[in-house]
Every structure is written in C-alpha cells, then in structure tokens.
Amino acid sequence: MKSNRHLSLPENPLNFLKIILSNDPRSTGKLPKKFTEKHGNDLLERVILKMPNNDVWKVDLKKSKGEIWLSNGWSEFVAHYGLKFGHLLVFKYEGSSTFGVVICEPSASEIVYPKKTIKDDARKSQVTCDKLKSVKSEDETSSSWSEDQNHGIKFNDEGECSKKSECYQRMKEGMIAIEKAKANFKCDKPFFMAYVQKTTLTRGVNAAEFRRKILKGKKTSSCSLQLKNDAxxxxxxxxxxxxxxxxxxxxxxxxxxxxxxxxxxxxxLMHKDAKVLGVTILRSAS
Structure with missing residues (x-):
C-alpha cells in the first residue's frame, strides 16, 4: 500500500519566518533547520507557494546532507516581488508540499502583490540556486554569525537574521503587534495600520497601503490627518x-x-474623496 503522507495535513505543522538579508536571492533559499528536521522527509522534489492574491508558484527543492534549499523557480519568485534587504516572508506549511506565503516590507506592512503573467511562468532563471555553496569557517571555534557591513545586521550561514539583532526583533514585534491589533479593531470603513518604527517617525507610513486600501485608483496624492473622536x-x-x-x-x-x-x-477613510483620514493611535504597552 502506498503511503499517503503527502496528501494529508501534518499534525502541528511548523511555520517559519524568513528575512531577506541581501539583494542576492541565492542567500535566502535555505529552509530552517528545525523545519527541515520535522517536515523534510515529507517534502516532494517540488513545492507550491500560494500567495494571498491566489497566484501559485512552483519551486524545485535541492536536498543535500540534511539541508534543503529552494532552487529552480526561487530566483524568479524573488525578482517578481522585488524582494530585497529587510523584506520579511512568513511561510505557513499546509501539508502536501504546499506553503502559504505572506510578504511584508521592512516597515512590517504587507506588500501589494503584483499578478503573475505568462512571461513569469515561461522565463528561465538566469541565476539558479543549484550552485549554492555552503560557506564554512575553517576555525570551528569561531562563531557562525557574521555581519553585513553595509547594514550592521548579524546573520548566520543559513542567511537567517540573528534573534538578537535589532532587525529581527523589530520585524517580529511589528508583525505580532499588527496581527493582534487587526484582530481587535472593528471598522466598517476602509483602513490600514502602520507599526511605528524609526523611519515612521521621520518619513511617514507605507504609501502602498494608502494607495491600495484608500485611494483604490484615485489620483489624489495629498490628504489630511485628523484624530478620531477629537473635539x-x-x-x-x-x-x-x-x-x-x-x-x-x-x-x-x-x-x-x-x-x-x-x-x-x-x-x-472618513470621506469618499479620500481627502481626510481619521487616525486612531494604539499606544505601545512599553
């Protein structure tokens, strides 16, 4: 009798986050060790990545010496969504070699997902992940954490951000805070949320969220902010x-x-012309 382990939802599936630490997609394709140990044997040679806009990507896997890498098709995925330093991806394992994927910008706001085209499916990868080489330190006593000199962010040989780094903590805290806020906030009008970071204080919030959820095709680029319930x-x-x-x-x-x-x-959104946005400030507990 053939095993049907690939056809059923795994018990207590392990999900994971992946932070992009460079503009080179080859450094971002390794699956976390804990996920590989738990689900690696159940994965087929090709996995499915399902996006919130219903697009589906097929990406080959490369398995070697207990490690699993996203290979052919991953470079196209990275290029299509313009992934670069600071982007955060949430992989939710659904079983049957299928992942639901959510992508967030460095601001912790979810991106606007561009639709796939026929060209995307037909395009050949110029740079594959098949040539990935594991960089090992000759000194086994040295730390596996290195530092990106351009950004000052620590990461290990799996291309994963250090849990002690400001980058990882900021991303994780923002994601969790936004999800909790969405679960408790009730509104019958179009709205979007922004987690306040250093760039928020000086530059503003994600304009893509504003255009997608508020403007919806309108050409307005300016508006006014007004605190809700403020006399x-x-x-x-x-x-x-x-x-x-x-x-x-x-x-x-x-x-x-x-x-x-x-x-x-x-x-x-307070008015249909998108000229006035009502603002509610949810204060940090800290």
Whole structure:
C-alpha cells in the first residue's frame, strides 16, 4: 500500500519566518533547520507557494546532507516581488508540499502583490540556486554569525537574521503587534495600520497601503490627518510620495500627538474623496 503522507495535513505543522538579508536571492533559499528536521522527509522534489492574491508558484527543492534549499523557480519568485534587504516572508506549511506565503516590507506592512503573467511562468532563471555553496569557517571555534557591513545586521550561514539583532526583533514585534491589533479593531470603513518604527517617525507610513486600501485608483496624492473622536478637529496635511505617506506636516503630527516607537496608527477613510483620514493611535504597552 502506498503511503499517503503527502496528501494529508501534518499534525502541528511548523511555520517559519524568513528575512531577506541581501539583494542576492541565492542567500535566502535555505529552509530552517528545525523545519527541515520535522517536515523534510515529507517534502516532494517540488513545492507550491500560494500567495494571498491566489497566484501559485512552483519551486524545485535541492536536498543535500540534511539541508534543503529552494532552487529552480526561487530566483524568479524573488525578482517578481522585488524582494530585497529587510523584506520579511512568513511561510505557513499546509501539508502536501504546499506553503502559504505572506510578504511584508521592512516597515512590517504587507506588500501589494503584483499578478503573475505568462512571461513569469515561461522565463528561465538566469541565476539558479543549484550552485549554492555552503560557506564554512575553517576555525570551528569561531562563531557562525557574521555581519553585513553595509547594514550592521548579524546573520548566520543559513542567511537567517540573528534573534538578537535589532532587525529581527523589530520585524517580529511589528508583525505580532499588527496581527493582534487587526484582530481587535472593528471598522466598517476602509483602513490600514502602520507599526511605528524609526523611519515612521521621520518619513511617514507605507504609501502602498494608502494607495491600495484608500485611494483604490484615485489620483489624489495629498490628504489630511485628523484624530478620531477629537473635539479640536485639528488637521495635519500629508502627501504620498513614492514609498511614504508623510512629508508636509507629518513630523508635526507625530510630535503633537506624542507618537512613539511601538505604537500602531490606524488610518481610516472618513470621506469618499479620500481627502481626510481619521487616525486612531494604539499606544505601545512599553
């Protein structure tokens, strides 16, 4: 009788995060050791990556000496979504060699997923992960953690961010905080959330979220922010420029309302013309 282990949902599946630590996709394709130990034997030679917009990617695996790498098809995946330093991917294992994948920007906000095209499926990978080489230290007593000199972020030979690094902690805390806030926040109008980081305080919040959830095709690039349930009804002007919704009076808005690291700002559409966003500030417990 043939085993049907590939056809059923595994018991207590192990999910994992992957942080992109360089612009080279070859350094990001290794599956975590704990996941490999638990589910490696159940994975076929090709896995399925399912995206929130219903696109599906087929990626080959390379198995060698107890390690598993995402191989042919991974480079195209990375290129299609423009993954680069700081992006965070959540892999949810669904069994049957299938993963649900969510991608977040360095700001911890989920990206807008571009649709696949026929060209994406037909394109041949220019750089495959088959030529990956494990870089081992000759001195076995030395630490396996190294440091990216351009960013000052520590990572190991698996291309995983150190749990002690500011990068990893910021990403993880932001993801968890946003998910908890979404579960408890009720709103019948279009809205988006932003986890406050250092760049948020000075530059603003993710403009992609603003364009996708608020504008929805409208050409407006400027609007005003107004605290919800505030009798003053004071407004602060902001502008969406490239990556950030900020500029203009953003820094004044931050200072006037005492916004600090770890807070979550909820931006809610108040009027159909998207000219005014109501803001709710969820204060960090710390």
């Amino acid at each position: 003053r009804q004071k407004k602060w002007a902001v502008v969406a420029r490239k990556r950030y919704l900020g500029s203009a009076e953003w820094k004044t808005f931050v200072e006037d309302n005492g916004i600090t690291l770890g807070d979550i700002c909820v931006f809610e």
